[in-house]
Amino acid sequence: MGTTASTGTAMAAGTTTAFAAHALVKWKTRRELTSNPGQTDRTVYEKYPELTEALEAVEEASQRLGDPENQKSLKARTSLISYLNEYVTGAPLEFTKVEERSALATYAAEIQLADQLTEYYMNTLEMYGLSTVTHLDYSSIRGHELHTLRLLALNYSDASMEFATRLVNAGFLRLLLQDLSAVSEGITSGKLSIKNKNVHVALWTNISILHNCAKWENCKQDFQELDAINILLPYKDAENQGIKAAVIMTLAYIVEEENNHILTSDESVFDFMISLLTKALEKDNHHEIFWADELAAGLEALAKNEDNKPVIVRKGALPLLTKMLSSPDETEVDPAVSAIWELSFNNENKTAIKTENECLDRVKDLIKHRNPDIAQAADSIFWELDIDVESGEEKGKELDTIDQNLPNGAPSPKTWPNSKAALWGESASGQHIMISYNWDNQPILIKVKDALVSLGYKVWMDIEQMRGSTSDAMSSAVENAAVVLIAMSQKYKDSKPCRKEAEYADEQNKAIIPLLVQPGYKPNGWLGLLVGKALYYDISGKFNIRSKVNDLATALGDRGKRKGGVPAFLVVPDHSRTRPSSVQGSKKAVQDWGKEDVIGWLKSYGLEKLSHLASLTGEEIGYLQELRIEAPEFFHSYIFDRLAIKHLRDMKALSTALKQL
Incomplete structure (x- = not known):
C-alpha cells in the first residue's frame, strides 16, 4: 500500500x-x-x-x-x-x-x-x-x-x-x-x-x-x-x-491458525472484504480504498486458515478472482491466481472451481505464462483439482509409481522439464530421500543433505528453487522417494508449494519424518494434521549437525541408501571435525570487521572493482566462507545468482580471498 x-x-x-x-x-x-x-x-x-x-x-x-x-x-x-x-x-x-x-x-x-x-x-x-x-x-x-x-x-x-x-x-x-x-x-x-x-x-x-x-x-x-x-x-x-480495511488485512497476514476466531468471530469480515473487491473491479482504475490486487492478496491471507477457505468461496469471491485472471495487468493476475490456488486446497472449493464459469479455461491459459510464479500457480490448481490439463478430464493421481524400465527405477529426466533440483548418489532401489523445505531454511538443509550423502544416502533436493510448471518434477520426486523429510516452520506451513509436496507425499503413503527448523515452532492447521504426533528431529538450534543426522540415519535405516557403500568421490567430510582451526579463529576476527576493513580486504585481492561487495558485513563474509566449505554447490550458485559474480576470474579471486581468511 x-x-x-x-x-x-x-x-x-x-x-x-x-x-x-x-x-x-x-x-x-x-x-x-x-x-x-x-x-x-x-x-x-x-x-x-x-x-x-x-x-x-x-x-x-x-x-x-x-x-x-x-x-x-x-x-x-x-x-x-x-x-x-x-x-x-x-x-x-x-x-x-x-x-x-x-x-x-x-x-x-x-x-x-x-x-x-x-x-x-x-x-x-x-x-x-x-x-x-x-x-x-x-x-x-x-x-x-x-x-x-x-x-x-x-x-x-x-x-x-x-x-x-x-x-x-x-x-x-x-x-x-x-x-x-x-x-x-x-x-x-x-x-x-x-x-x-x-x-x-x-x-x-x-x-x-x-x-x-x-x-x-x-x-x-x-x-x-x-x-x-x-x-x-x-x-x-x-x-x-x-482504517477498518487496513486493520483487517494487516491482521489477516499475522494472525495464527489457532487465533483465527479473533479476526473472524462473525462472517462480516468476509462480506466487507468481498464488497470492497466488487466495488474496486467495477471502477475503471480498480481501486476502492485498496487496489484490487491488494484486496485479492488480503483474501488469500484470510484463506490461509482452513476454516475460512469455504466461507470465502461461498461469499462470492471466486467469480471476482476469475475476472481478474483476464486482466492485462500482470500485478492483478498474480495475486488472483495465487488466491485460487490457496482456495483449491479445500475439497468443497474444488467442486466450486471446477464449475465456475470460465475459471479453468482462464487458469489453463496461464500455465505457459512468462511469469513463473503465475505459471506455477496455474499448473498447481489443475494438480489440486486432479484434472488433466490437455483433456480437461479428471485423471486420478497414481500411487507410488517407479519406472522399472529405467536404471535403478529412476524417474525419467523427461518428467523434470528444466528442473533445477538435483540428486546426489546412486541408490540400489532407485529410491531416494527427499527433502521438502522452505527456501529460507536452505543453508541448514544443505548441511543435512551433505551429511546424509556422506553416510551413503541418495538425496533429492531442490537447490535452485524450481518455478513455473513443476508438478511433474515434484510428483516424480515424491513417487520415487523412500522417505520424505519435511522441514517444519511457520513459513513451510504458509507455503503453497510446500503444502503441495507434503500432502502429495501423504497421499502416496510415503514415510514422512519431520525436521524442526524453527525454534519453538509447533505445527498447526494442515501441517499439524499431517505430522500428527510423529517423532521429529530438532535441528533448529546450535546443534552439531553431524550428531543430529546420525540420529536421523538410525531412523532411516537402509531406506534410500546407495548400493556398495559410500564411493570416495561422494563423501562429504564432517566439517565440524575436519575444518582447519584457522577458519574458526579467523571467523571471530572477520565478524567484527567494519566497512573500511571490508574495502581493504577486497582491494588486497583485486576485488575492488566489484564495488557492490563493499556492502557486505564482516559477519556475512565469514558466513560466505562457511558456505564455501560446507555447501559448495549453494555457495557457487549464490555468488553467481545473488552477488552477480559472472566471470570465472572473479569467482576464483573471491574464493581465494575467502580461503585465506
Missing part, C-alpha cells in the same frame, strides 16, 4: 488537503514484490539506467539522514525534509514497472536508508518531546516533518521486503505500535476522536506502514512478539472504512 491507497481513504473521510491530492496518481502497479539481493548492489545502475537519478537521490537521502548536523537547526531540517519530499519520498510511484520499484526500494534498504530514517525519526520525536504520535497536523512544522518521514517509510516498505524488514529491525514497528496504543487509550478516555482529521492522518499513515510490513513474511514474527494483534484489534470495527 503506497500513498495512493492511503490517500483514497483520506478523501473518503472528507480530507481535501495535500495528503489526499495524490489519490488519483496514475500509477497502479501494486504487488507483493520480490527482490533479488544480487540486484541491490551497484550493478542496479547498469540494469536499470532509468533509475539513476532516483538511486542517487536515495543515496544522498541516506547520507543526509545519517548526518547529525542535519537535525541541529530548523534551517537544516527544513532543507532535508524539502529534499525528501521533492526527490525521494514519492520516487517509487514514478515507475510503472514492478521490478523497477522493487529494485529502487531494495537498493535503498541495502544502503541503510531504512536504518537512517528510523534513527532520524526517533531523534525528531525526542527533539519535540514526544513519546508517541497521536495526531499529525502537517500544516505545522513538526507535523510536516513526521508526516514526510512516515510517507517515505510507507512507500518504500510497500515496494520491498528488504526495506520493510530493515525498518522493522531498526525499531520503526515498535514505535508505530506504541502510537496505536496511545491513540486507543485516548479514544477510550474521550480525549481523542478518530473523526478528527489530524488523528485520522496519524492513524492512517501508521496502519498503512503496518500493513506494508505485515504482508512480508519475514516480518510476521516481529508483529507477534510485539503483541500487535491485541493492539490492532480495537480498530477492526472502526467506522472509517479505510
Whole structure:
C-alpha cells in the first residue's frame, strides 16, 4: 500500500488537503514484490539506467539522514525534509514497472536508508518531546516533518521486503505500535476522536506502514512478539472504512491458525472484504480504498486458515478472482491466481472451481505464462483439482509409481522439464530421500543433505528453487522417494508449494519424518494434521549437525541408501571435525570487521572493482566462507545468482580471498 491507497481513504473521510491530492496518481502497479539481493548492489545502475537519478537521490537521502548536523537547526531540517519530499519520498510511484520499484526500494534498504530514517525519526520525536504520535497536523512544522518521514517509510516498505524488514529491525514497528496504543487509550478516555482529521492522518499513515510490513513474511514474527494483534484489534470495527480495511488485512497476514476466531468471530469480515473487491473491479482504475490486487492478496491471507477457505468461496469471491485472471495487468493476475490456488486446497472449493464459469479455461491459459510464479500457480490448481490439463478430464493421481524400465527405477529426466533440483548418489532401489523445505531454511538443509550423502544416502533436493510448471518434477520426486523429510516452520506451513509436496507425499503413503527448523515452532492447521504426533528431529538450534543426522540415519535405516557403500568421490567430510582451526579463529576476527576493513580486504585481492561487495558485513563474509566449505554447490550458485559474480576470474579471486581468511 503506497500513498495512493492511503490517500483514497483520506478523501473518503472528507480530507481535501495535500495528503489526499495524490489519490488519483496514475500509477497502479501494486504487488507483493520480490527482490533479488544480487540486484541491490551497484550493478542496479547498469540494469536499470532509468533509475539513476532516483538511486542517487536515495543515496544522498541516506547520507543526509545519517548526518547529525542535519537535525541541529530548523534551517537544516527544513532543507532535508524539502529534499525528501521533492526527490525521494514519492520516487517509487514514478515507475510503472514492478521490478523497477522493487529494485529502487531494495537498493535503498541495502544502503541503510531504512536504518537512517528510523534513527532520524526517533531523534525528531525526542527533539519535540514526544513519546508517541497521536495526531499529525502537517500544516505545522513538526507535523510536516513526521508526516514526510512516515510517507517515505510507507512507500518504500510497500515496494520491498528488504526495506520493510530493515525498518522493522531498526525499531520503526515498535514505535508505530506504541502510537496505536496511545491513540486507543485516548479514544477510550474521550480525549481523542478518530473523526478528527489530524488523528485520522496519524492513524492512517501508521496502519498503512503496518500493513506494508505485515504482508512480508519475514516480518510476521516481529508483529507477534510485539503483541500487535491485541493492539490492532480495537480498530477492526472502526467506522472509517479505510482504517477498518487496513486493520483487517494487516491482521489477516499475522494472525495464527489457532487465533483465527479473533479476526473472524462473525462472517462480516468476509462480506466487507468481498464488497470492497466488487466495488474496486467495477471502477475503471480498480481501486476502492485498496487496489484490487491488494484486496485479492488480503483474501488469500484470510484463506490461509482452513476454516475460512469455504466461507470465502461461498461469499462470492471466486467469480471476482476469475475476472481478474483476464486482466492485462500482470500485478492483478498474480495475486488472483495465487488466491485460487490457496482456495483449491479445500475439497468443497474444488467442486466450486471446477464449475465456475470460465475459471479453468482462464487458469489453463496461464500455465505457459512468462511469469513463473503465475505459471506455477496455474499448473498447481489443475494438480489440486486432479484434472488433466490437455483433456480437461479428471485423471486420478497414481500411487507410488517407479519406472522399472529405467536404471535403478529412476524417474525419467523427461518428467523434470528444466528442473533445477538435483540428486546426489546412486541408490540400489532407485529410491531416494527427499527433502521438502522452505527456501529460507536452505543453508541448514544443505548441511543435512551433505551429511546424509556422506553416510551413503541418495538425496533429492531442490537447490535452485524450481518455478513455473513443476508438478511433474515434484510428483516424480515424491513417487520415487523412500522417505520424505519435511522441514517444519511457520513459513513451510504458509507455503503453497510446500503444502503441495507434503500432502502429495501423504497421499502416496510415503514415510514422512519431520525436521524442526524453527525454534519453538509447533505445527498447526494442515501441517499439524499431517505430522500428527510423529517423532521429529530438532535441528533448529546450535546443534552439531553431524550428531543430529546420525540420529536421523538410525531412523532411516537402509531406506534410500546407495548400493556398495559410500564411493570416495561422494563423501562429504564432517566439517565440524575436519575444518582447519584457522577458519574458526579467523571467523571471530572477520565478524567484527567494519566497512573500511571490508574495502581493504577486497582491494588486497583485486576485488575492488566489484564495488557492490563493499556492502557486505564482516559477519556475512565469514558466513560466505562457511558456505564455501560446507555447501559448495549453494555457495557457487549464490555468488553467481545473488552477488552477480559472472566471470570465472572473479569467482576464483573471491574464493581465494575467502580461503585465506
